[in-house]
Amino acid sequence: MEKVTMKDVSRQAGVSMSTVSRVLNSPESVNREKREKVLNVIKELKYHPNALARGLVYKRTNSLGVLIPDVSNAYVAEVIRGMEDTALHFGYNLILCNTDLDQEKMVKYLQVLKEKQVDGIVFTSEPVTSELNELFEQLGLPVVLASTQSLEYNLPSVKVDDEKAAYDAATYLIGKGHRKIGMISGPTFDIISGATRYYGFQRAMKEKLQINAENMVEFGSYRFEDGYNAMKKLLKRKPDMTAVFSASDEMAVGAITYLHEEGISVPGDISIMGYDNTKFASMYIPKLTTVAQPMYEIGKTAVEKMMEQLEGKEETTLRSYLAHQIIERDSVRER
Amino acid sequence: MEKVTMKDVSRQAGVSMSTVSRVLNSPESVNREKREKVLNVIKELKYHPNALARGLVYKRTNSLGVLIPDVSNAYVAEVIRGMEDTALHFGYNLILCNTDLDQEKMVKYLQVLKEKQVDGIVFTSEPVTSELNELFEQLGLPVVLASTQSLEYNLPSVKVDDEKAAYDAATYLIGKGHRKIGMISGPTFDIISGATRYYGFQRAMKEKLQINAENMVEFGSYRFEDGYNAMKKLLKRKPDMTAVFSASDEMAVGAITYLHEEGISVPGDISIMGYDNTKFASMYIPKLTTVAQPMYEIGKTAVEKMMEQLEGKEETTLRSYLAHQIIERDSVRER
DNA sequence: CTGAAAGCGCTTACAG
DNA sequence: CTGAAAGCGCTTACAG
Numbered sequence: 240m241e242k243v244t245m246k247d248v249s250r251q252a253g254v255s256m257s258t259v260s261r262v263l264n265s266p267e268s269v270n271r272e273k274r275e276k277v278l279n280v281i282k283e284l285k286y287h288p289n290a291l292a293r294g295l296v297y298k299r300t301n302s303l304g305v306l307i308p309d310v311s312n313a314y315v316a317e318v319i320r321g322m323e324d325t326a327l328h329f330g331y332n333l334i335l336c337n338t339d340l341d342q343e344k345m346v347k348y349l350q351v352l353k354e355k356q357v358d359g360i361v362f363t364s365e366p367v368t369s370e371l372n373e374l375f376e377q378l379g380l381p382v383v384l385a386s387t388q389s390l391e392y393n394l395p396s397v398k399v400d401d402e403k404a405a406y407d408a409a410t411y412l413i414g415k416g417h418r419k420i421g422m423i424s425g426p427t428f429d430i431i432s433g434a435t436r437y438y439g440f441q442r443a444m445k446e447k448l449q450i451n452a453e454n455m456v457e458f459g460s461y462r463f464e465d466g467y468n469a470m471k472k473l474l475k476r477k478p479d480m481t482a483v484f485s486a487s488d489e490m491a492v493g494a495i496t497y498l499h500e501e502g503i504s505v506p507g508d509i510s511i512m513g514y515d516n517t518k519f520a521s522m523y524i525p526k527l528t529t530v531a532q533p534m535y536e537i538g539k540t541a542v543e544k545m546m547e548q549l550e551g552k553e554e555t556t557l558r559s560y561l562a563h564q565i566i567e568r569d570s571v572r573e574r
Numbered sequence: 575m576e577k578v579t580m581k582d583v584s585r586q587a588g589v590s591m592s593t594v595s596r597v598l599n600s601p602e603s604v605n606r607e608k609r610e611k612v613l614n615v616i617k618e619l620k621y622h623p624n625a626l627a628r629g630l631v632y633k634r635t636n637s638l639g640v641l642i643p644d645v646s647n648a649y650v651a652e653v654i655r656g657m658e659d660t661a662l663h664f665g666y667n668l669i670l671c672n673t674d675l676d677q678e679k680m681v682k683y684l685q686v687l688k689e690k691q692v693d694g695i696v697f698t699s700e701p702v703t704s705e706l707n708e709l710f711e712q713l714g715l716p717v718v719l720a721s722t723q724s725l726e727y728n729l730p731s732v733k734v735d736d737e738k739a740a741y742d743a744a745t746y747l748i749g750k751g752h753r754k755i756g757m758i759s760g761p762t763f764d765i766i767s768g769a770t771r772y773y774g775f776q777r778a779m780k781e782k783l784q785i786n787a788e789n790m791v792e793f794g795s796y797r798f799e800d801g802y803n804a805m806k807k808l809l810k811r812k813p814d815m816t817a818v819f820s821a822s823d824e825m826a827v828g829a830i831t832y833l834h835e836e837g838i839s840v841p842g843d844i845s846i847m848g849y850d851n852t853k854f855a856s857m858y859i860p861k862l863t864t865v866a867q868p869m870y871e872i873g874k875t876a877v878e879k880m881m882e883q884l885e886g887k888e889e890t891t892l893r894s895y896l897a898h899q900i901i902e903r904d905s906v907r908e909r
Numbered sequence: 910c911t912g913a914a915a916g917c918g919c920t921t922a923c924a925g
Numbered sequence: 926c927t928g929a930a931a932g933c934g935c936t937t938a939c940a941g
């Protein structure tokens with residue numbers, strides 16, 4: 240299976256390489272007969288242009304690098320899906336990089352992506368440290384932030400307004416008649432999804448119920464086990480809670496599992512509200528009432544923003560917020 | 575941010591490009607002083623070699639194309655994770671392609687991957703049609719099959735022995751004292767995961783219980799809704815079943831949901847056994863007893879097989895089977 | 910150990 | 926409309 244190149248095609252078709260190239264890139268500029276001849280030879284020889292060579296002269300590869308914490312995370316996977324569909328639509332491919340939130344891996348990947356001449360980087364679900372920002376600048380590649388943002392650096396970003404979303408969730412719970420509401424929060428050092436949701440919750444408690452709910456909160460890292468453990472502590476401390484808002488669906492499910500083991504019914508005794516609306520949420524018993532993040536749309540919008548940058552469009556909004564939505568299902572009941 | 579090339583480095587360091595190149599590729603062959611000089615200039619100028627140019631001469635890109643049905647599928651995402659970690663380990667990157675089982679998209683992607691000069695293709699979770707096989711041959715790229723296989727074509731593959739796994743699952747249920755066992759199967763036209771698991775189940779019924787269980791089966795496409803609907807039909811037809819084996823965790827959960835709505839307890843009244851062991855399975859109530867596929871390992875092994883091919887190692891096993899495992903949890907009870 | 914030159918496979922002014 | 930030539934950024938024999 241010898242590689243067939245443009246030279247082979249040109250020879251076989253009896254034209255110059257320039258002509259073959261033109262047939263590929265601006266067919267109208269080529270005499271019809273020749274064009275068809277070339278096209279036939281291309282088919283016959285099964286010629287595939289070499290995108291490396293082409294990229295070398297165009298200085299574009301139509302490839303994007305995507306940094307994510309972990310594909311196997313349901314939330315992330317959905318975001319990627321949105322990115323990939325959109326990239327395909329614009330004729331781009333995605334190079335996938337799992338960082339595990341590991342700075343070293345990120346730096347390594349960024350290096351490689353630069354070398355592979357990706358046209359841009361989509362950076363997902365991770366805070367932008369100053370080292371990272373410096374690296375971005377040094378690489379000189381367009382960067383778009385998906386499901387994260389930076390207040391310090393001027394990087395285009397797309398995410399949900401987490402503070403507002405959490406505020407709305409708490410308000411929803413209050414609207415359902417709940418007064419003693421706990422929260423299972425992400426870590427407050429996570430300024431993207433931890434602190435924001437925490438403050439949104441607190442603000443609702445303050446504004447709507449005039450209470451300081453700081454002691455109604457336990458923390459975890461968004462995982463099932465974290466939710467389970469947090470619920471255990473929370474229940475011990477505040478046995479009279481009637482509802483709990485969890486900063487992730489997975490923690491919500493962990494919480495429900497603990498309550499179930501204790502013979503406490505959801506939503507009969509305690510209502511549980513999640514966050515994310517991963518697929519999981521609607522397949523659970525009880526089906527989870529939760530704050531939906533438009534994951535697919537976040538991925539889609541991030542890539543669209545990247546395209547705007549690459550196409551040199553005028554600056555659109557730097558920091559975009561996509562609408563969240565409260566999905567009413569069965570894990571919260573009226574009180 | 576002007577692009578700095580090897581030429582810039584060579585000029586600045588006062589050596590030839592050849593020398594710069596050598597410093598990068600076989601540093602020992604370069605005089606120490608010069609080498610350090612060059613290294614310093616590289617650092618100073620923040621030089622990043624251009625992988626396109628390099629790939630053009632090496633005829634290798636250290637990139638792999640990955641065709642998958644859908645990243646947002648938990649099973650697939652886990653497989654990809656295994657691939658990506660392993661690829662990284664070997665110094666490779668992954669270009670992600672969601673096919674949605676759409677032949678046209680596949681063909682299109684394969685075309686692009688060929689043009690981008692990927693070193694190989696990992697094809698996942700989809701049957702290999704004759705058109706596809708022809709395309710593979712035409713492209714002349716190494717292909718490895720992950721979580722699928724081909725009996726007709728000699729393509730290296732990695733998967734679980736689904737027939738045996740289903741056989742073991744049914745046997746497990748029988749061992750727990752169940753005699754009237756239903757199955758929610760994938761479609762039999764799906765010869766990879768549908769027919770195989772179906773036959774494995776039937777074989778166990780025949781060998782262990784001497785019964786023909788053909789009328790104990792309903793079919794679905796592995797999704798939640800399918801499981802729900804199949805369970806409904808199955809229950810109507812065979813109300814005296816005590817256990818059901820589902821060809822996916824998601825369908826198992828759909829089935830449980832239906833039973834729950836009918837006030838039938840799992841595993842109290844009916845035991846349910848799943849397949850896959852996606853993360854989901856252990857977070858459910860009841861925690862799902864299921865057949866675990868080593869998803870991460872499948873991805874890992876697939877990439878390892880690819881590396882063997884690329885490194886021209888001697889042929890190892892063409893069709894590999896990774897061990898499945900029965901994970902006992904709470905959705906099946908002794909009878 | 911080091912440099913000049915050719916070549917990897919394309920595209921793009923520049924002439925004609 | 927078409928071809929020859931230069932160039933994209935690297936590597937690799939080939940001399941020295």
